[in-house]
Amino acid sequence: MTEAPARKRLTDAAIDAFAERGFHATTTRDISTRAGMSPAALYVHHASKEQLLYEVSSSGHIECLEMIRAAAATSADPVQRLANMQFAFTRYHATHTAGARVVQYEIAALTPEHRREVAGYRRDIERVYHEAITDGVEKGVFDVQDVPGVSLALISMAIDLVRWYQPQGARTPESLGRIHAQMALRSVGVTHEVAPEETPAD
Amino acid sequence: MTEAPARKRLTDAAIDAFAERGFHATTTRDISTRAGMSPAALYVHHASKEQLLYEVSSSGHIECLEMIRAAAATSADPVQRLANMQFAFTRYHATHTAGARVVQYEIAALTPEHRREVAGYRRDIERVYHEAITDGVEKGVFDVQDVPGVSLALISMAIDLVRWYQPQGARTPESLGRIHAQMALRSVGVTHEVAPEETPAD
DNA sequence: GTCTATAAGCAGATAGAC
DNA sequence: GTCTATCTGCTTATAGAC
Numbered sequence: 230m231t232e233a234p235a236r237k238r239l240t241d242a243a244i245d246a247f248a249e250r251g252f253h254a255t256t257t258r259d260i261s262t263r264a265g266m267s268p269a270a271l272y273v274h275h276a277s278k279e280q281l282l283y284e285v286s287s288s289g290h291i292e293c294l295e296m297i298r299a300a301a302a303t304s305a306d307p308v309q310r311l312a313n314m315q316f317a318f319t320r321y322h323a324t325h326t327a328g329a330r331v332v333q334y335e336i337a338a339l340t341p342e343h344r345r346e347v348a349g350y351r352r353d354i355e356r357v358y359h360e361a362i363t364d365g366v367e368k369g370v371f372d373v374q375d376v377p378g379v380s381l382a383l384i385s386m387a388i389d390l391v392r393w394y395q396p397q398g399a400r401t402p403e404s405l406g407r408i409h410a411q412m413a414l415r416s417v418g419v420t421h422e423v424a425p426e427e428t429p430a431d
Numbered sequence: 432m433t434e435a436p437a438r439k440r441l442t443d444a445a446i447d448a449f450a451e452r453g454f455h456a457t458t459t460r461d462i463s464t465r466a467g468m469s470p471a472a473l474y475v476h477h478a479s480k481e482q483l484l485y486e487v488s489s490s491g492h493i494e495c496l497e498m499i500r501a502a503a504a505t506s507a508d509p510v511q512r513l514a515n516m517q518f519a520f521t522r523y524h525a526t527h528t529a530g531a532r533v534v535q536y537e538i539a540a541l542t543p544e545h546r547r548e549v550a551g552y553r554r555d556i557e558r559v560y561h562e563a564i565t566d567g568v569e570k571g572v573f574d575v576q577d578v579p580g581v582s583l584a585l586i587s588m589a590i591d592l593v594r595w596y597q598p599q600g601a602r603t604p605e606s607l608g609r610i611h612a613q614m615a616l617r618s619v620g621v622t623h624e625v626a627p628e629e630t631p632a633d
Numbered sequence: 634g635t636c637t638a639t640a641a642g643c644a645g646a647t648a649g650a651c
Numbered sequence: 652g653t654c655t656a657t658c659t660g661c662t663t664a665t666a667g668a669c
Contacts, residue, residue: 235634235635249539250539251453251455251539251540253453253455253456254455254539254540256661256662256663257662257663257664258661258662258663266634266635266636267635267636267637268663268664269635269636269637269638269664269665269666270634270635270636271664272663272664272665273634273635274634277663277664278663278664333594334536334594337451337452337453337456338453338456375606375610378602378606378607378610379610379614381592381595382588382610382611382614385587385588385591385592385594386584386587386588386591388591388594389587389588389590389591390583390587392535392536392587392590393583400580404577404580405580408577408580408581408584409584412581412584412614412618415617415618415620416614416617416618418617418622420620420622437652437653458643458644458645459644459645459646460643460644460645468652468653468654469653469654469655470645470646471646471647471648471653471654471655471656472652472653472654473646474645474646474647475652475653476652479645479646480645480646
């Protein structure tokens with residue numbers, strides 16, 4: 230159990246600081262102090278405050294995309310797949326609140342080029358939902374008129390909890406995941422109960 | 432059609448600036464310039480940048496609370512009421528994106544006292560949903576195990592669209608309202624279709 | 634790789650003329 | 652009530668010693 234390298238200590242500190250106070254309200258001194266370093270040490274490892282945000286934001290987007298793709302690959306049955314996806318997507322946002330808050334709310338602080346890159350990851354995430362719901366409609370088990378509209382609403386349901394969720398509260402990531410999974414199935418017209426298969430959380 | 436008073440020009444400019452860039456990234460010079468005034472003019476009408484945020488945030492919270500209470504009063508039938516509420520709540524967030532963004536995402540920038548005040552309005556909004564769903568459960572027309580959990584998820588669905596909604600896009604506030612209203616009914620176990628009654632938008 | 638010291642600029646807020 | 656000018660402090664980022 231050795232101490233984390235300085236570079237990762239800084240990105241971890243940046244995640245917490247950006248999540249708590251927002252990018253613009255966070256000072257580079259705040260980040261370096263949280264990482265146990267002097268203000269100047271930050272610039273040995275990162276070119277600028279925006280670059281630090283970009284690293285946090287892009288790696289967070291990629292992690293989230295891989296997570297939802299893994300969840301979408303857990304079952305060939307549309308009903309079970311959507312339940313697993315909504316459970317995993319919700320649990321992820323409840324367990325990675327700090328990182329997800331930076332991912333979701335600090336896009337405007339990125340440079341235009343960096344913003345374009347992460348916008349691509351976001352479209353990829355929407356596409357996973359879109360395809361899963363389309364699959365269920367085509368197989369005749371889902372009843373949905375507006376597939377993109379329902380996709381966005383299901384994604385919103387999970388993402389918005391990073392705005393208010395607090396780990397010390399009564400709700401666990403798994404309990405929220407089960408509620409949202411049931412609401413997802415009901416939203417696409419599946420009336421019977423299907424328990425989500427809980428893939429191991431990282 | 433006379434020009435708006437300086438005070439309102441400033442709060443309107445602050446809503447746009449805070450919504451576009453966030454509280455901390457917005458400068459008082461940005462606000463006063465948008466309102467067509469010099470930097471010093473802002474302080475004739477508002478004590479500080481935080482006071483300006485507080486006025487925007489509290490009036491926005493109160494407006495939203497009154498809107499959802501009005502929607503909850505449109506029908507005594509739990510099914511029709513929930514449909515009307517989710518339609519109105521969604522349409523409101525799509526038509527008041529800028530103000531709602533400040534309301535939802537800039538709470539951390541308020542002083543602790545101001546934050547406590549708006550937290551009360553937020554609980555009131557949740558309570559309106561909570562009571563509407565409880566009413567449907569007690570009358571035997573809704574099937575919901577976790578009433579607060581479903582309430583929060585329905586609220587999240589509408590609120591999160593201020594994160595991504597753009598008026599120039601293809602979706603109208605009304606089309607989003609109808610999708611969300613149907614998803615709300617399905618989420619509480621109502622399987623038949625009920626069109627939301629559209630109260631006039633302000 | 635870390636530190637101290639500091640440069641250069643911009644922020645919120647105020648003073649005082651008109 | 653609006654302006655110009657300015658104060659004061661804090662920000663990002665860099666220089667250079669160890």
